[in-house]
Amino acid sequence: MATSDRIRSLVTENEIVVFMKGEPAAPQCGFSAGVVKVLDAIGRPYIGIDVLNDPFLREGIKEYSDWPTLPQVYVRGEFVGGCDIVREMYASGELQALLGTQSA
Template sequence: MSDIQDAIKSEVDSNDVVLFMKGTPQFPQCGFSGQVVQILDYLGVPYKGINVLADADLRQGIKDFSNWPTIPQLYVKGEFIGGCDIVREMFQAGELQEFMGSKGITVSGAA
């Protein structure tokens, strides 16, 4: 496993909710990352945003890590959830809120 893969695994393992995204939670650099940030903020879920634009190795590394071709990527308790479409569909169906709750993550936003 490469250094970047070790670094990604460390972030995923040490943070309950991690969003690998383009930009930062305060300033998303793409619409898809922005949508996931809005959903997480709406739910009131604490998470760590990691800007893949800051590091080309990271940008490719996260795609290899998850075997998923696009950014953003959401991880909860070490489990890859998916990208923007999956997160949005889960949120609209109420499944994301239930999933977070089942993992012991407090959701303060309206379900």
């Protein structure tokens, strides 16, 4: 399976997907940890994909989204953004609205 097809499958078959450095239980960078913290606070299940073990996936996700950095968050197949965008959306309540959850 081509990397882009694999990415497309992951983001369309799961409601919330995070392409990150490390795993949700053990993020390997501060930005990935920030996204995990926000998503954990919202309390919705999500899939964390560790790109450190797969250089094709690590580069492929950047091409797929046309976004140069990690982590990358997808909701219902749509690219939402990276750490700063996700934090801003959470602070404003926009992320909770997108996910259909109440603000804490």
